[in-house]
Amino acid sequence: MTQRTALVTGGTGGIGTAIVRYLARQGHRVATNYRDPAKADAWRKAMAAEGIEVYMAQGDVAEPDASETMIQDIEQNFGPIEILINNAGITRDTTFHKMSYAQWMDVVNTNLNACFNVTRPVIDGMRGRKWGRIVQISSINGQKGQYGQANYAAAKAGMHGFTISLAQENARFGITVNTVSPGYVGTDMVMAVPEEVREKIIAQIPIGRLGKPEEIAHAVAFLTGEEAGWITGTNLAINGGHYMGW
Ligand code: NDP
Secondary structure, X not given: OOOOEXXXXXXXXXXXXXXXXXXXXXXXEEEEEXXXXXXXXXXXXXXXXXXXXXXXXXXXXOOHHHHHHHHHHHHHHOOOOOEEEEOOOOOOOOOXXXXXXXXXXXXXXXXXXXXXXXXXXXXXXXXXXOOEEEEEEOOHHHHHOOOOOHHHHHXXXXXXHHHHHHHHHHHHHXXXXXXXXXXXXXXXXXXXXXXXHHHHHHHOOOXXXXXXXXXXXXXXHHHHOHHHOOOOXXXXXXXXXXXXXX
16 A cells, blocks of 8 residues: 555544544554644544544634645645545534524635635645545535525535536546535534434434444545545545435
């Protein structure tokens, strides 16, 4: 296996941690970003206790300048980024007629505009080296829409539009670009949903349970592998059968 340098944004979160762990255990060198130094330190120590050393760079992916500084930090001090997982994300749920501009912008900036902010400073290096793997972590709700999530569904659907354009522009540079669209996974993001709502969600999932972060990480690792070099511009839905559309 060729050892690569990977950046997983939002690597300290539920799905992000599983992706970091999976890539590291495959032998890759992994970096992530953080915003809160105390939280980051506790997470880094927990990973180190598992034998996983993660390079951590401060950076808010919703901010273009901070993202560029973060990429410079990683590339200068850790190495050129060969695998990029745009995973950081937030929700600010409410029905559209009650939605504030801030709720709209926070979600679009963190989920969608972050793809520009983080990928733009990375792409030239990948093109120059003629190898790269980029994966956007979108969502089932970007595919099917969701009551109370016009902001999130719009941003997540936009991420796949980004994927398929970037895939076309960069295929001849050895760079593949794909989307993974998880269904409901039992991380803090989903456990914050009231239990009765969660039960209703689970009832709609043919496999009959929430997903596990490791199941998303497995798919991400598959798409970033050397052997996945002919898979580009795809959207891999991992949702227990909850939504079987594109
Ligand atoms: P978590 O809330 O557990 O983790 C989110 C991560 O993103 C955290 O590390 C958080 O860091 C980071 N983050 C958030 N905002 C920013 C920002 N502005 N700049 C830098 N980092 C930021 O979420 P999940 O692990 O559940 O979700 C990961 C991804 O998967 C998201 O994109 C989400 O939309 C998507 N997804 C999740 C599903 C689920 O069921 N959980 C379903 C479908 C998609 P910090 O600690 O600083 O806040």
